[in-house]
Each structure stands twice: as structure tokens, then as C-alpha cells.
Amino acid sequence: MTSEAPRSRPFHQVDVFSSEPYRGNPLAVVVDGEGMTAEQMQQFANWTNLSETTFLLPPTDSRADYRVRIFTGNEEFPFAGHPTLGSAHTWLESGGMPQSDGFLVQECAAGLVRVKSDDGRLAFAAPPLTRFGPVDESLRRQIGASLGLPDAELLDASWLVNGPEWIGVLLRSAQQVRALKPDFVAMGSLKLGVIGPEQGPAGTDFEVRTFIPGDAALEDPVTGSFNAGAAQWLIGSGRAPKQYVAAQGTMLGRAGRVHISAEGGDIWIGGDSTTCIRGSVLV
Structure with missing residues (x-):
């Protein structure tokens, strides 16, 4: 070897x-x-x-x-x-x-x-995203089951592939994101990144959690690739400002901070x- x-x-x-x-x-x-x-x-x-x-x-x-x-x-x-x-x-x-x-x-x-x-x-x-666009209805149902949420609570769900095959899920609030108790069995092979806006003065603008299923199903502490895809998705659709800070790892006792900035034709992570x-x- x-x-x-x-x-x-x-x-x-x-x-x-x-x-x-x-x-x-x-x-x-x-x-x-x-x-x-x-x-x-x-x-x-x-x-x-x-x-x-x-x-x-x-x-x-x-x-x-x-x-x-x-x-x-x-x-x-x-x-x-x-x-x-x-x-x-x-x-x-x-x-x-x-x-x-x-x-x-x-x-x-x-x-x-x-x-x-x-x-x-x-x-x-x-x-650049190599795959981008809304997921189909069967995947939305699987995502809802994985996150324990009815379909109406999923504001949007999109492929955000830039290497890892992430699916981004937008929820109404950061509080909803922090309250998730994911079902990794229902998740199957999906790699899910979930993001929601903060509603109050938290010092950050969004809360992010990313879930990776498999033999060693886990929640990632802080994920640059997902945040890169999410920034392109949300800034491009007008649902996030050109500069923001995302918190990640909160539920794992971490203090991850991802600083996003759109400048010219680039989004910097x-x-x-x-x-x-x-x-x-x-x-």
C-alpha cells in the first residue's frame, strides 16, 4: 500500500x-x-x-x-x-x-x-453551483419527514451542489432551526442544510444546521460549502442581504460564525x- x-x-x-x-x-x-x-x-x-x-x-x-x-x-x-x-x-x-x-x-x-x-x-x-433548483415533491415529503415538519413549514427547498450534494431548506425562523430533532433514518442519503432568519437582536442574522446521514449520522459543527451555496441561493433570490453573519454549531456547544459578503460578481465566505x-x- x-x-x-x-x-x-x-x-x-x-x-x-x-x-x-x-x-x-x-x-x-x-x-x-x-x-x-x-x-x-x-x-x-x-x-x-x-x-x-x-x-x-x-x-x-x-x-x-x-x-x-x-x-x-x-x-x-x-x-x-x-x-x-x-x-x-x-x-x-x-x-x-x-x-x-x-x-x-x-x-x-x-x-x-x-x-x-x-x-x-x-x-x-x-x-459555482453544479446543480441548483427546487427539489421535486417526493423529496419535499422526505425532507419534511426527516425534519418532523409539515410541508407548509418548508418555505423553500433547493439543490445546492458545489461538491457535496447539499439540499438547502429555508425555515421561517432561527428558533425553528434550533428546535429541530432530525430523523436520520427518514433522511436516508440526503445531505440537508437548514437555515432560518433571526427574529431579534442576536448578533447574527441566520441560524444554520447541517445534517449528514450514513453509518455515522451526524450534525456538522460549521459547514463552509453549505453556507456558500445558501448564500448564492438566498442573496440571489433577495431573501438575504448582501452582507450577513450566520451562526452554526449552537446546538453542539460551538460558536461558529460564517461571514458572508457579496462583492461584484463574487460571494465571499x-x-x-x-x-x-x-x-x-x-x-
Whole structure:
């Protein structure tokens, strides 16, 4: 299975989408992934037991500053949000120097992704949606059963695919989102992201929760890819302002904050990142 003998590689564990360490979404980053096979990367990602692990590599596209491969515990993703910000944070912290002033370019399986720094907070340009549009009636019924809500409470439901195959669900309020008790059996294979506007002075504009079914059904603490799709959907339809802050992870004891900003033709998805572990791994 191994292409070469294990060697020491720089390793960081980064907390993403929170200004409070240990209250965001953790990411494992192997700073030097050269010489590792996909099988080795997948095995190591499974071992870290985090939602995602990334491996930094030299770019194959001259326009990119670095390349990243993104793995969950059982599959490789072409793109994901918090791994993008956490990987960019680690690349810069490890001495990376962008080719361009003001932003860097990450190469991933989904293509090139621009990342900029805004007063120290990194933000990525939301990639285009590869599938977008309302779900059919049978899926709406399944979504309602999964969330324990009648169809009238689902203000809208849309495919928001930008790598992960999210379905976005809009509810009337953040309180409704926080009160959900999802049925993962009814959910089947659907990946659901649910968002609702805050009704009072909460310091944030929306509450988000994302549910990932499967053998290890879970709620994700903070999800950049879903928030990117949701921002394109809601800003594009006039149901969200051009700048807003979404809270996520509240029901998990986290303090995730996703900063959204529409500028020109881009929607930027930003968040704070903090390195919590720094060392090396033998792999």
C-alpha cells in the first residue's frame, strides 16, 4: 500500500469558523503530502476521526499557489469550505507566499478557488453551483419527514451542489432551526442544510444546521460549502442581504460564525481560523 517509508511531516490541527479556539470546526492538515498515495491519505484521514483532513501539495496549475486534497473518513471531496479556509491558514502560517497581492489561489479537484484576507479573516470565493433548483415533491415529503415538519413549514427547498450534494431548506425562523430533532433514518442519503432568519437582536442574522446521514449520522459543527451555496441561493433570490453573519454549531456547544459578503460578481465566505495543535506526524 505504501509508496515510500513513513517519514516525519509537519502537521497542524486548526479550528475554523470561530474566533474562540475549540468552538469552531476542527481540521487536520498534513502540510507536506508529497509522495503519499490516495490510499495513504484516506487511511490517515480515517484515523484522525475528524470530519475532514487535508494534504497540501505543490500545484499542477501555474496560476495556483498550492494544491490541496480533501478527505473525509471514507471519501475524497473535490471541494469543501472549512478545509479551504483551514488549509489556506496553515499554508500561510507555514511560510507560503502568494503570487498575487491581496489573495491566494488554491487548486483542488473542483478547480481553482480564490482566497483573500480581510483584516486577518480569510474568505473564499464561493464556487459555482453544479446543480441548483427546487427539489421535486417526493423529496419535499422526505425532507419534511426527516425534519418532523409539515410541508407548509418548508418555505423553500433547493439543490445546492458545489461538491457535496447539499439540499438547502429555508425555515421561517432561527428558533425553528434550533428546535429541530432530525430523523436520520427518514433522511436516508440526503445531505440537508437548514437555515432560518433571526427574529431579534442576536448578533447574527441566520441560524444554520447541517445534517449528514450514513453509518455515522451526524450534525456538522460549521459547514463552509453549505453556507456558500445558501448564500448564492438566498442573496440571489433577495431573501438575504448582501452582507450577513450566520451562526452554526449552537446546538453542539460551538460558536461558529460564517461571514458572508457579496462583492461584484463574487460571494465571499469568511471565517476566523486558529491553530490549536502544531507538530509532526509519521506517515
